[in-house]
Amino acid sequence: MSYWRMPLDAVRREIVLGKVNIISHRCKGCRYCIEFCPSNTLAESEDFNEKGYHPPYVKSDAKCVNCNYCETICPEFAIFVTELEPRNLLPEDVVKTQSRSRRRTRRE
Amino acid sequence: MKIRFIDAEAPPASRIFENLAAGHGDHPLDRYLKKGRIPHIWCSGCGNGILLAAFVKAMEKGNFDTKKTVVVSGIGCIGRAAGYLDLDTYHTTHGRAIPFATGLKLANPKLNVVVISGDGDLFAIGGNHFIHAARRNVDITVICSNNFNYGMTGGQGGPTTPLESKTTTTPYGCSEHPFNLVYLAKASGAVYVARWTALHTHELRDSIIHSVNKPGFCFVEAITPCPTAHGRRNKLGDGLSMMKSYRDNSVLTTELDPEETAIGLKGKIAVGEFVDIDKPTFMDMYDECAICRANAPKKSKKS
Ligand SMILES: Cc1ncc(C[n+]2csc(CCOP(=O)(O)OP(=O)(O)O)c2C)c(N)n1
Ligand code: SF4
Ligand code: SF4
Ligand code: SF4
Numbered sequence: 001m002s003y004w005r006m007p008l009d010a011v012r013r014e015i016v017l018g019k020v021n022i023i024s025h026r027c028k029g030c031r032y033c034i035e036f037c038p039s040n041t042l043a044e045s046e047d048f049n050e051k052g053y054h055p056p057y058v059k060s061d062a063k064c065v066n067c068n069y070c071e072t073i074c075p076e077f078a079i080f081v082t083e084l085e086p087r088n089l090l091p092e093d094v095v096k097t098q099s100r101s102r103r104r105t106r107r108e
Numbered sequence: 109m110k111i112r113f114i115d116a117e118a119p120p121a122s123r124i125f126e127n128l129a130a131g132h133g134d135h136p137l138d139r140y141l142k143k144g145r146i147p148h149i150w151c152s153g154c155g156n157g158i159l160l161a162a163f164v165k166a167m168e169k170g171n172f173d174t175k176k177t178v179v180v181s182g183i184g185c186i187g188r189a190a191g192y193l194d195l196d197t198y199h200t201t202h203g204r205a206i207p208f209a210t211g212l213k214l215a216n217p218k219l220n221v222v223v224i225s226g227d228g229d230l231f232a233i234g235g236n237h238f239i240h241a242a243r244r245n246v247d248i249t250v251i252c253s254n255n256f257n258y259g260m261t262g263g264q265g266g267p268t269t270p271l272e273s274k275t276t277t278t279p280y281g282c283s284e285h286p287f288n289l290v291y292l293a294k295a296s297g298a299v300y301v302a303r304w305t306a307l308h309t310h311e312l313r314d315s316i317i318h319s320v321n322k323p324g325f326c327f328v329e330a331i332t333p334c335p336t337a338h339g340r341r342n343k344l345g346d347g348l349s350m351m352k353s354y355r356d357n358s359v360l361t362t363e364l365d366p367e368e369t370a371i372g373l374k375g376k377i378a379v380g381e382f383v384d385i386d387k388p389t390f391m392d393m394y395d396e397c398a399i400c401r402a403n404a405p406k407k408s409k410k411s
Contacts, residue, residue: 023134028152030347036307053152072165072309075157077135077146 003094014086015093018066020058026078029053033070033079039063042070063093140164140174142194149188153347155306155332156186159253162312162330163189163224170317177220177320180209182229185260185334186253189224203234206241209248217247217391220320227254228266231287235267242296242325244390249319249326254289255334263337270373274341288370289329294383299324301366301383305331305354308379315381324389331377342373 007013020041027049034042034056041062044054056079058064064081071080129144138146141164150156167177174195181190183202190197200208205223213221223230230238230252241248257275258264265275265282268289272281293301300322302315312330319326333339333350344350358379369378388396 023131025131026135026147028147030153032153032158032348032351035348035352051147069309072161072313073158073307074161075150075154076148077137077141077157077161080135080137 003089006091006094007089010089013089015089016066016086017084018064018068018081019084020064020070021080021082022055022057023078024049024055025051026076027051027053027055028076028078029055030075031056032073032075036073037064037070038067039065137161137164137168140167140194141192145192148192150185151334151336153333153335153350154185154259155255155330155334155347156189156253158306158309159186159224159251159312159330159332160189160192162309163222163251163316164193165309165313166316166320169313170320172220172320176218177222178212180205180212180221180223182223182225182234183260184226184229184258185255186224186226186332187229187260203229203232203237205229206234206237206248206250210241210246213246213248214391221248222316222320223248223250225250225252226259227252227256227268227289228258231267231289231292239292239296242293242298242327245297245299245324245387245393247323247325247389247391249316249328251316251319251328251330252289253330253332255332255338257334257338259334259337263334263341270371273338273373275338276341286370288366289327290369290378290382291366293327293329294366297325297387298327298383299385299387300326300381301329302327302381303329303331303369303377304379305351305358305377306333307351307354307358311379323392324387331371331379 034044041058041064042056043059045057049055066081066083068081125144132138132143177195179190179193179195179197181187181199182205187199190199198208205225209221209223254268256268258266263276265278267287269275269282270286274281290301290303300319304312315328319328333347335347335350339350358377360380361378362380364378366382371377
């Protein structure tokens with residue numbers, strides 16, 4: 001999740017994070033989990049699994065928000081998420097890549 | 109070159125099974141699946157796996173009793189779903205899932221009886237069973253994986269194949285008008301009718317929970333991608349592009365008359381819950397009318 005600045009009520013709020021578990025050998029490479037993940041957490045790996053497909057992997061800078069969508073969309077029972085301890089937003093979670101005005105123009 | 113044959117003994121069946129079942133339980137949903145059955149046979153990108161996952165999620169979220177939930181399926185790719193579930197499941201003959209399920213429900217009304225089958229199975233060879241079970245309002249749930257063709261036998265045209273779509277039996281495009289399953293279910297008397305695509309996993313799960321808990325004949329249609337047969341012949345791309353087209357073309361509506369929800373080869377797909385009414389079920393009516401009257405004291409004839 002990206003924020004353009006630290007939210008003012010950040011100390012009072014907790015964020016939900018998930019840990020993605022991938023059972024690579026079951027994957028049949030449909031890419032549904034990669035494409036439909038709302039927080040863009042997954043990517044296709046270069047390696048092949050034993051069936052000859054490219055299973056997904058979790059990107060190093062990604063933050064899974066534990067929405068469970070990849071788990072429900074996977075036709076192969078190859079991916080599931082476990083909830084991590086909720087915690088406060090930390091300064092390193094705030095990705096300050098876009099200024100407020102740039103966000104506006106992008107949305108238009 | 110001289111070929112040498114090695115006298116090797118075949119491994120015992122128990123060891124083959126052990127190998128197949130290795131890794132069972134790695135996924136939290138595996139507890140609803142039969143040991144050693146995953147990977148399933150479905151193609152990469154096939155929507156049947158998503159429907160199976162939605163059903164399993166419904167069992168989990170809806171707290172269905174695994175001892176009291178039974179699944180019946182017919183023949184076809186999706187018909188395999190019954191075999192993967194670790195419940196009392198029945199893989200019946202082609203088209204006969206609904207009569208089998210009706211019998212189960214009447215013999216033991218405490219069961220949650222769910223039919224999971226394909227569009228060809230339920231609406232071609234089994235079409236009569238569908239309309240009459242809906243008419244009688246038998247208390248079962250029917251979930252149809254609609255992939256617009258007969259996937260298992262190589263992609264023939266069936267009762268839901270949209271006009272102009274290419275199948276092995278309609279190489280120049282289908283010239284028959286298809287069924288609109290939502291409209292058909294409503295007209296036949298179903299008390300709950302919903303349609304979702306394989307992309308609407310959470311809605312599909314919630315519709316399944318609602319249907320199983322609701323008395324009466326409930327019908328859930330899941331539009332599923334069949335990239336191998338229907339997608340390939342109609343140049344709809346791989347599973348991912350079919351799913352993307354569902355995302356772009358699905359229109360959530362509750363207001364639309366079921367008559368207007370027909371699906372074409374391309375274009376909009378109306379999704380949502382279209383019917384949710386209450387009506388006495390077959391067993392209610394039977395108990396009330398037939399059995400009560402039969403047991404009532406006979407009127408003595410006065411001369
Ligand atoms: C009595 C009988 N007739 C024909 C068949 C051949 N057959 C097997 S599966 C199938 C069609 C299944 O289509 P559908 O229900 O749409 O399921 P899908 O494979 O698309 O999931 C047919 C015609 C059969 N098995 N038994
Ligand atoms: S749980 Fe949601 S956010 Fe996390 S990886 Fe899966 S789809 Fe992405
Ligand atoms: S959805 Fe499942 S099968 Fe498809 S790419 Fe992701 S992990 Fe693999
Ligand atoms: S043929 Fe179609 S319906 Fe059958 S498993 Fe393959 S993609 Fe699925």
